[in-house]
Amino acid sequence: MIAESRGPLLSRRRVLLAAASAPLAVACTTPPPAPLPPDxxxxxxxxxxxxxxxxxxxxxxxxxxxxxxxxxxxxxxxxxxxxxxxxxxxxxxxxxxxxxxxxxxxxxxxxxxxxxxxxxxxxxxxxxxxxxxxxxxxxxxxxxxxxxxxx
Amino acid sequence: MNRSAMGQPSSAIAPSGGKPTGDAVQAVQDALAAEHAAVWTYGLVTAFVEQGPRTAEGAAAHRARRDATERLLRDASAEPVPPAPAYLPPAPVTDATSAIAAMVAVEIDACVAWRGVLERTEDADLRRTALDALTGCAVRATRWRKTAGLLPAGLAMPGTAVG
CATH class of the missing domain: 1.20.1260 (Ferritin)
Incomplete structure (x- = not known):
């Protein structure tokens, strides 16, 4: 029972981590935003x-x-x-x-x-x-x- | 319609369209109230200021603006505010100087009211109408200040407390 419940928990954590770090990866790889058009x-x-x-x-x-x-x-x-x-x-x-x-x-x-x-x-x-x-x-x-x- | 025919030709082609919605309806009502006051005041001063083209032009411009603003409100399904029976100038009008001061005051009040319309609408036609009205009032206020020898004659920021 314990082993069975830990399995999905770990994988859920991994999924959450992956989901949370995805935007970070995007943020780190995208070039700085283009300068805003002049006011x-x-x-x-x-x-x-x-x-x-x-x-x-x-x-x-x-x-x-x-x-x-x-x-x-x-x-x-x-x-x-x-x-x-x-x-x-x-x-x-x-x-x-x-x-x-x-x-x-x-x-x-x-x-x-x-x-x-x-x-x-x-x-x-x-x-x-x-x-x-x-x-x-x-x-x-x-x-x-x-x-x-x-x- | 008959009243607007009394306006000078230039006011007939002046922008007078737009559709107020939401907050803009009350802002246009406030502008109409300022136009009522201006029409009344230009009538009051006729006894004290030498009748020339300037007084006639100002009176006609405000009548035309009042009529156009009433139409604009009716087209937006709003009941235009009626004129008050009388208006109180900032100082009693007893001679030419105080008469001119009263005209400057109503023009400046109308500048504030029309700027209020600009600040409450996204409607491009209504903005053009409000800008045209604001500009006309600012120019007439300047003209009267020049006539009275007041300095500075110009208004740097018409429609604001500063200018």
Missing amino acids: PLADLAVQARADAALATAAGLEEVAAARTEHAKLIQAEVDRARPSGPSSSASAPPGTSAAPPPSSGTPEQVVEALQAAQKAGTELLATVPPHRAGLLGSVVAGCASLVEVMS
Whole structure:
């Protein structure tokens, strides 16, 4: 009786062990996960910082302050969504971060930049979760407000 | 339908669709309540502000938005909230300055309400409608702040307590 009951017990243990270690084996052999696709909001933060620099160069302090505020809020959301990612200033997507701060800017360029930001935010609006839709809406409307300030 | 015909041409082509469900229904009702308040306030200030295209445009935009929002709610089988008999401006309206302050206040309130819609819906059409409304209110608030010489004239983050 004892021998008979031990047999199946051992084999069950072995089965359990095998079942438990299988995922481990998979975890040890699979390559590290591919990097997540870039957060679509990261570009908007880069754009907002660039606009702030342009507005500063053009002597438009109110626009510079508002776009700096936009950059801060958007970047905070990007960092919140992906806290393990590299830090904001270092992680700007390639091709968007290399531009040095402009040494000069005109009000016309600032208006164009604000209109481009409105368009970019509007295009993203349909694809984001609701809390981001609120953030984007305020940023887009804020850019429209800044254009009105300059009109 | 007759009331919406009074809106200016630009509001006729403005996005005014979408289907609120769940939490979004109450958010749209709140936005409608803000539009009722705006329509009422633009009516109140006519005695104190020189009648120009700006007041007329703002009044027409809010009427058109109110009508479109009522339709949107009915299409979602919700009974639109009725207007209150009167609204209390943040300060008594006695002259042009306080009249402009009252218009800035209702525009900012409407910004908050429309952002609330954005935060409660996944419906792309309703989001476009809410964004269009939020943007319009933010631009008019800015215009009135400029008229009054307030600085900064712009709203950095319309629809939030900050801006």
